[in-house]
Amino acid sequence: MADFTFGKRPPSPAPQRPRPASAPKNDTQQISCRATNPLSLDDDLGKVFLDETQAKATTATRLFRNDDLFDATKKLVGDFLSSNKSGKFSMWSTGCSSGEEVYSMAMIALGEFARAGKQHPLLEAFGTDINRNRIMEARSGVYRRPGKDAFNANYWRLLNQYAEVDASSVHMGDMLRGICQFMLFDMRNKPKKHTFQFIVCNHVLQYYDAPGQRHIIGNLTAVLKPGGTMYLEGLTQHGLDGTGVRKIDGTSNLYRIETERRPSGLTKIRPR
Numbered sequence: 001m002a003d004f005t006f007g008k009r010p011p012s013p014a015p016q017r018p019r020p021a022s023a024p025k026n027d028t029q030q031i032s033c034r035a036t037n038p039l040s041l042d043d044d045l046g047k048v049f050l051d052e053t054q055a056k057a058t059t060a061t062r063l064f065r066n067d068d069l070f071d072a073t074k075k076l077v078g079d080f081l082s083s084n085k086s087g088k089f090s091m092w093s094t095g096c097s098s099g100e101e102v103y104s105m106a107m108i109a110l111g112e113f114a115r116a117g118k119q120h121p122l123l124e125a126f127g128t129d130i131n132r133n134r135i136m137e138a139r140s141g142v143y144r145r146p147g148k149d150a151f152n153a154n155y156w157r158l159l160n161q162y163a164e165v166d167a168s169s170v171h172m173g174d175m176l177r178g179i180c181q182f183m184l185f186d187m188r189n190k191p192k193k194h195t196f197q198f199i200v201c202n203h204v205l206q207y208y209d210a211p212g213q214r215h216i217i218g219n220l221t222a223v224l225k226p227g228g229t230m231y232l233e234g235l236t237q238h239g240l241d242g243t244g245v246r247k248i249d250g251t252s253n254l255y256r257i258e259t260e261r262r263p264s265g266l267t268k269i270r271p272r
């Protein structure tokens with residue numbers, strides 16, 4: 001798996017064929033995500049996440065899946081906008097499967113930008129996955145229409161605003177597709193170049209053993225902006241040990257780096 005360098009858009013995949021709206025999407029959605037035998041870093045992920053006939057893991061996902069993730073997105077974007085920081089608000093969902101999570105986060109963020117009267121070019125959302133087919137689906141931005149009770153009225157309002165919703169399908173709109181970028185990336189590798197205010201790893205870590213979780217978290221913290229936040233779901237005991245990452249509060253899935261790194265090369269001079 002090539003180590004994708006953030007910052008460059010990869011060449012468009014060919015051919016880009018949107019999934020027909022009527023095609024069944026993510027039949028695995030009902031399968032439990034909890035791995036019975038956690039994966040280690042040496043496992044052949046090609047056999048696990050690319051061939052979903054193996055019951056060990058799934059690429060299941062859906063639009064507006066976790067309220068707490070979207071509440072956190074809303075708050076972080078709101079804080080960013082009210083702080084008047086320069087630069088873009090940059091988010092990354094690693095292990096995004098077919099992209100619904102990234103589009104959902106982007107819609108939430110766009111809602112906050114609109115509320116604050118700010119321009120969306122200040123927003124960017126990346127989604128990466130190890131599964132090429134899922135990344136192709138994410139890039140197509142076409143999904144089967146969720147049932148009317150799939151999520152609450154606020155989420156439906158955002159979906160109707162930023163996507164075209166017809167009787168059977170959802171087509172993500174141009175603005176969303178301009179903001180959301182999808183790439184193949186194996187999170188066992190170190191990401192390069194780009195840094196993020198918000199990194200999301202949702203329904204993924206549970207598949208890995210504790211050394212695997214710690215390794216992945218090390219890779220994510222390397223590209224977290226100072227003061228940035230991570231949403232880490234599925235951590236098991238010892239998955240954080242020695243990573244320098246701590247929970248923001250007792251119950252949420254939100255994490256920060258314990259002590260912010262000093263710029264490299266600088267050492268604290270002890271007063272005489």
Ligand SMILES: C[S@@+](CC[C@H](N)C(=O)[O-])C[C@H]1O[C@@H](n2cnc3c(N)ncnc32)[C@H](O)[C@@H]1O
Nearest residue numbers: 049058059060061095097129130186187202203
């Ligand atoms: C259950 S899905 C979660 C999708 C989405 N984050 C959500 O919560 O709805 C897990 C995804 O993690 C991806 N994944 C697992 N290990 C990975 C790795 N090392 N690098 C990139 N993606 C990985 C799988 O391919 C799969 O699409």
